[in-house]
Amino acid sequence: MAGAASVAALAACGDGQFGPTAIVSTTKSVSLKVGSIPALATTGQLARVPQDGVYIDVKRTGPSTFLAVSTICTHQQCDTNINGNTIVCPCHDTHYDSDGHVTKQPTGGGSATSLPVYATSYDAASDTLTIG
Numbered sequence: 539m540a541g542a543a544s545v546a547a548l549a550a551c552g553d554g555q556f557g558p559t560a561i562v563s564t565t566k567s568v569s570l571k572v573g574s575i576p577a578l579a580t581t582g583q584l585a586r587v588p589q590d591g592v593y594i595d596v597k598r599t600g601p602s603t604f605l606a607v608s609t610i611c612t613h614q615q616c617d618t619n620i621n622g623n624t625i626v627c628p629c630h631d632t633h634y635d636s637d638g639h640v641t642k643q644p645t646g647g648g649s650a651t652s653l654p655v656y657a658t659s660y661d662a663a664s665d666t667l668t669i670g
């Protein structure tokens with residue numbers, strides 16, 4: 539059901555620029571091996587993490603802490619991209635910092651808010667990060 543809602547939201551974007559197939563579900567938890575994603579070895583570096591058809595932007599914030607944010611723009615729900623360590627929406631050029639906070643509002647009107655943040659937990663023994 540959440541997937542259908544996400545697809546409807548994407549269709550509402552209107553200009554056909556959807557980027558990668560990012561559909562974030564808040565009801566589906568994902569787990570990954572941190573060591574399999576080189577960018578997550580460095581504190582502060584964003585990585586786009588695909589897992590079971592879900593894309594989430596993840597940043598290591600400390601030895602055993604991570605931040606995970608949605609890849610869907612809060613303006614009109616287009617898929618964002620990572621550009622360096624900035625999250626950029628191609629539809630109306632909203633920019634977010636690596637914490638998901640808006641640093642540039644969309645061009646052409648309207649406003650964006652911070653990207654939704656997902657709960658994370660990390661098991662150091664198995665090097666497993668669980669999101670959601």
Ligand code: FES
Binds near residue numbers: 627
């Ligand atoms: S949908 Fe992202 S800037 Fe408009």
